[in-house]
Amino acid sequence: MRRFPVLFTRYKLNQIQPKYYEHPDVFIRHLEWAAYYCIMFEQKWNKLGEAFPIYDKRAVYWVDPFNAKAKDKHRLIKGKLYKKEITTMEEFYRELDKLLKPKPLGKALKDKKQRTAQSAYQKEQLGDAFIDDKLLLSKAKQSAFQLAEDNADKDMIVAKANKLVKEHSSETLSTEQLDTLITYIQAQVDKHLKLDRVEASIIDTDDKNIYFMWGKIKRQIVKKDTFAWTNTVAAKQAHCSKGNVKVIMNKLEKLGAIKCIQKGKSGSFTRRANLYRREV
Secondary structure: OOOOOHHHHHOOHHHOOOOOOOOOOHHHHHHHHHHHHHHHOOOOHHHHHHHOOHHHHHOHHHHHHHHHHOOHHHHHHHHHHHOOOOOOHHHHHHHHHHHHOOOOOHHHHHHHHHHHHHHHHHHHHHHHHOOOOHHHHHHHHHHHHHHHHOOOOHHHHHHHHHHHHHHHOOOOOOHHHHHHHHHHHHHHHHHHHOOOOHHHHHHOOOOHHHHHHHHHHHHHOOOOOEEEOOHHHHHHHHOOOHHHHHHHHHHHHHOOOEEEEEOOEOOOOOOEOOEEEEOO
8 A cells, every 4th residue: 555745645646747747858857856756755766656657767867967967047946846945836836837938039039128128218217216026017017907998097097006016016116106107007008098090901801800809909918018829819719710810810910910029839848829919
């Protein structure tokens, strides 16, 4: 009869399966093995082997490549596991997701550089009123959609800004920074409300799928924002087949409504969707 450590009792064996056992990067495979080893089996190899026999023959071949060629970012996660700074599989997968997030390439990289340059310019222009808190600004941008839906006035936007600071800011904002946040939210709300001449061109296609897809994008994404759009998500949003998504998105790009800045890549481990930017 198999006996598993106390930590393992929090998990059900038939619900826990390695996600990255077949990942092409052996460093990722090794890190997942290390997570099971440290978190679920209290660094007892024999118990891990009993629960997951697949590791018995292969895990040993990942150790030497990891020790020889792993980068600092890989070693950092492994160090956290052995120091018990990561104590659950959920925490581990969140850390691993940071490594697996695809790097921007081509147009996506150019777009990122433009945004970085814009941020530097704003910092120079705003001085002490500049907000260097990506989480707070991200939450502010997300809030703009609902504010636009509610036809929010200035008082509602000010109240929302104060609430966001209370919930998501690690530091108290100065009066000048709070004014910056309010102005930022108002600008995002205005973008959601603004229509453009491209709308007429989309309507003139007489294609309800194209118009419906654009409507979904326009409601959720503001002008010049980038967004990941998989075939599955797009088909669900526009209530069309996955096979039609590429044609629809290509048409929207030709009409100037969106621009594809990074092509997606299929595969179990790529996590790379098509990346678009709303142009109007």
